[in-house]
Amino acid sequence: MWRHIAANFLTFFTVALFLLAGAVGWGTKQYRDPGPLAQAICFQVPSGASMSRVTDTLVAQGAVSNGTILRIGADYSETSGLLKAGSFLVPEAASMEQIMDIITRGGANSCGTEVIYRIGVNQLQGVVRELDPATNRFVERASFDPLSQDDPAIYTEVRTQADTRFRVVLAEGVTSWQVLNALRGISTLDADVTETPPEGSLAPASYEFTPGAPVSAILAQMTARQNDTIATAWANRQDGLPLDSPAEMLVLASIIEKETSEIDERRQVASVFVNRLRQGMRLQTDPTVIYGVTRGQGVLGRGIRQSELRDDNPWNTYVIDGLPPTPIANPGQASIAAAVNPDETDYIFFVANGTGGHTFTTNLADHNRAVAIWRRIEAERESNQ
16 A cells, blocks of 8 residues: 555656656746747836836836746846846847846946937037837937037936936047037036146047036046056057157147048058158148147137248147147047057158048159149139039
């Protein structure tokens, strides 16, 4: 009898184990298989939200078919306690496992509304845009000039939304005065700085911030990033350059930045100035003349006068020998790298060629011919206006 009972119990236990293993396998498959989402959604995790609340919302939005399996899978993978507040893009057919990875990974929000302030050479532009999850592309909702216009109504609407991100994007070649003036003009920042940072000390890049952040905090990020770029570039410089310090490298990089917007040309432009420095020739570059006139406070907005080409100021490279005393703008990483790794060329001249690039030459006769071609292009453009 006891043997019969034991045999039955063993059979029952074996069947139970088999069923449990099957259930675990089925649950694991459900957790990892593609989910029911027909198209991508923006999913918001509120600050302090519980796993139960997040699960219910995911089920309600059709991203998850079985909340129990999601909770069990999250507990088993030890991710249920790692929820990050924010707005996240959940792609079409995302599995439960993928969803948990997205909402616990952390980092910047990948969905929702963005307010971007673009600091350019000619203007500060504010843009409010929103990600369309169906196309994974941003749709612009408003564009405005924070320095001359009131914030648009849509800005007031989204400013306090939990999933709104704020960014400042600094373009290459902007002066430090322009940067500070722009940052102080952004209404959502605390304008706690009045002194212009040293020219060239701010790294062109994108910087995320929260409303009410001090301008000094953003400037500190820009400075730290530029310091890292400068240190790396100087440590990897070519041998034999006519540059005695990282400060001189930064000056040259700023001139390169203002002379060309073509990334592929920057090392060629650098070679011209390095060759001139080696030969003791004056740099004779117009952007330094302009800086001598404006001191970086705005755009000249007209051609250079002959009197300005003759003006004896520290930045006029038609008058002074060697490099000017300071950078003339904030150069980007590519221009800094070009300054210490120029192409090996014999070029000592270059002039615009009408296509956005330049014609490089090794002697004055060829340079004069290239200049004449450029003058004809300019004249044709003026006559067609």
